[in-house]
Amino acid sequence: MTDATPSLPAIAFIGGGNMARSLIGGVVKAGGDVASIRVAEPVDALRDALHADFNVQVFDDAAPAATGAEVWVLAVKPQVLREVCEALAGLAQAQRPLVVSIAAGITSAQIARWLGGGIAVVRAMPNTPALLGAGVTGLYANAAVDAGGRDIARTLLESAGETVWIDDEALMDAVTAVSGSGPAYVFLLAETMVDAGIAEGLAPDAARTLALQTILGAARMLTADDTPAAELRRRVTSPNGTTQAAIESFERDGFRDIVARAVQAARVRGVELSAANDEA
Ligand SMILES: NC(=O)C1=CN([C@@H]2O[C@H](COP(=O)(O)OP(=O)(O)OC[C@H]3O[C@@H](n4cnc5c(N)ncnc54)[C@H](O)[C@@H]3O)[C@@H](O)[C@H]2O)C=CC1
Numbered sequence: 001m002t003d004a005t006p007s008l009p010a011i012a013f014i015g016g017g018n019m020a021r022s023l024i025g026g027v028v029k030a031g032g033d034v035a036s037i038r039v040a041e042p043v044d045a046l047r048d049a050l051h052a053d054f055n056v057q058v059f060d061d062a063a064p065a066a067t068g069a070e071v072w073v074l075a076v077k078p079q080v081l082r083e084v085c086e087a088l089a090g091l092a093q094a095q096r097p098l099v100v101s102i103a104a105g106i107t108s109a110q111i112a113r114w115l116g117g118g119i120a121v122v123r124a125m126p127n128t129p130a131l132l133g134a135g136v137t138g139l140y141a142n143a144a145v146d147a148g149g150r151d152i153a154r155t156l157l158e159s160a161g162e163t164v165w166i167d168d169e170a171l172m173d174a175v176t177a178v179s180g181s182g183p184a185y186v187f188l189l190a191e192t193m194v195d196a197g198i199a200e201g202l203a204p205d206a207a208r209t210l211a212l213q214t215i216l217g218a219a220r221m222l223t224a225d226d227t228p229a230a231e232l233r234r235r236v237t238s239p240n241g242t243t244q245a246a247i248e249s250f251e252r253d254g255f256r257d258i259v260a261r262a263v264q265a266a267r268v269r270g271v272e273l274s275a276a277n278d279e280a
């Protein structure tokens with residue numbers, strides 16, 4: 001939580017789905033001024049829930065939410081972003097907002113162009129632990145973003161957790177592949193460990209508690225200090241013990257390659273999303 005959070009300018013979230021809810025929850029929890037938050041969301045139930053839960057102003061259309069807001073957070077799916085931006089282009093040229101896009105793949109140049117050109121765009125790639133303030137966000141600013149704009153974007157995303165600036169926009173697809181999608185990899189590991197425990201005879205509740213608390217405890221150890229993950233792993237691995245048997249099995253089965261290929265697939269998909277949504 002930063003002291004600057006309450007002084008964020010008026011922010012319009014365009015799209016009030018999962019990630020917008022996580023970010024809004026973070027800003028509200030951090031003491032941000034809810035009166036300065038507007039959300040455009042076409043789905044009635046989502047819109048009503050955002051208003052009920054956070055007391056933010058809600059709209060069923062993007063333009064009235066964006067009118068007068070200094071910051072626009074684009075939180076729609078990549079596949080609809082072009083249409084959303086083109087509908088807001090006139091307003092963007094009149095208002096010159098700071099645009100923060102959380103859409104996977106879509107580049108700052110595409111967004112600036114779809115909004116009519118010359119727009120300050122920050123690409124942000126948060127992740128769902130933002131809901132607990134335990135997220136991490138990669139941030140990239142295009143050349144039109146000034147120091148004040150960078151501060152606003154950082155402050156906004158810091159309410160969801162840590163932030164990391166990325167200088168080369170091409171690497172935002174790698175950020176997405178590691179941390180944007182990353183929680184799903186950990187959830188997959190959790191599912192697999194619970195299922196494996198059950199397969200070995202543990203009761204489902206016991207397997208769940210054992211696996212999930214192990215992941216939580218390990219994550220806390222990983223972030224407690226600078227001890228490398230490999231060293232923490234070594235400390236668990238007694239010579240010729242049970243862990244060594246498991247790690248050797250992972251290595252034989254190509255665990256490192258499996259993870260590297262999955263991260264690469266996510267990165268490549270980011271590039272594809274950019275290209276697929278830019279056809280004339
Ligand atoms: N879910 C995740 O873990 C992460 C998602 N993202 C990015 O965040 C963006 C949103 O993803 P989610 O929140 O997961 O999707 P979502 O589907 O939950 O939210 C998108 C929302 O946009 C609304 N919407 C559609 N058209 C609209 C329009 N014309 N005006 C205003 N709202 C409109 C939809 O009704 C929906 O509620 C995507 O671009 C995704 O790449 C980024 C980081 C992590």
Ligand SMILES: O=C(O)[C@@H]1CCC=N1
Nearest residue numbers: 103104176180181182
């Ligand atoms: O799966 C996706 O495309 C989005 C971006 C990162 C996490 N969810």
